[in-house]
Amino acid sequence: MLENISMTPIRLKTPVTDDIIKQLRIGQKVLINGFLYTGRDAAHAKLVALIDNGQDLPITLNGQIIYYAGPSPAKPGRIIGSVGPTTSGRMDLYAPKLIALGLKGMVGKGKRSPEVIKAIKQYNSVYFAAVGGAAALISKTVKQCEVVAYPELGPEAIYRLAVEDFPVIVVNDTQGGDLYEEGIKMYAATS
Template sequence: MIKTAPDGIKEVVPPLSDADVEALRAGDRVRISGILYTGRDAAHARFLPLMDEEQPLPIDVRGQILYYTGPSPARPGMVIGSVGPTTGSRMDKYAPKLLALGLKGMMGKGSRSREVREALKRHKGVYFGAVGGAGAILSQFVKKAEVIAYEDLGTEAIRRLEVENFPAIVVNDCHGGDLYEEGMRQYAR
């Protein structure tokens, strides 16, 4: 159930249902609280043969949000280092398969392919944008972080993050909405 706070920002708490995803529209500002899983290029490359052979992935993606990020190392006493988004399009090759397995959300920055946007419609998924190059401030919303798979990948390992009020915006919704296209159309002169 997605609630809208008095400031107009939607509260997103994974795991997400189809109805949750349907309630989100491109351009909606959101605050995410709960669990985010991190994964980027190298982890996705390891997912691929597993998905092709219908083997289990190291995380149950159903209902979850995958955050495309490779954090910088945490200083002593800190939960995590800088933790902003990386470019989502590099994960385009893998995203439709993950959405078919029940992944509901992805978070990154930058445009997604037509195939991914179609898969969002087909499987009821959503793509959030986090502000790129703002990894220091975004680290403040992470309350706990632990590596849960592929530790050998270093920054590219899969981490389970507990976040509170992590700020993001809906870029691609499951209705075909695209913030990048709409924004550009509105402000082009």
């Protein structure tokens, strides 16, 4: 199945709908346009605490995509510093609650837990990988950047990034596919 994946990327515009998410398949290259919301461990802990208390969130999750990232500070005259993905597994405890509220996508790097993969299937969401360590290159796709919640968290604040052709690859899709599993199976050498 992976052999047939086109190297030509698909353009995606946020907010995204279930119909579009359902068409995505593991291994596909996607260019995200519109907005991404950054969030790491500390911001996730705060969001989930609000959800658990039945309070309103500082951002609307429905149809949106969260980017697991904490940028380096912007040099004078630049929109943002370097901004590559962080390890997604640290957000696994929180992610299913956000997905249940309509979060349509997550961008990060590294494996997700069975609970997250299940929530992705159940609620029609998707997990994308960005290239870890390609932070300077990725920062070029960010056209605007503003802190929308938790400025006290510094690099861990929630930033809203306006992005153009932000490059990612589909890792977990609504069909239960997992590119990390399939990729390693395809390329493991037997001898």
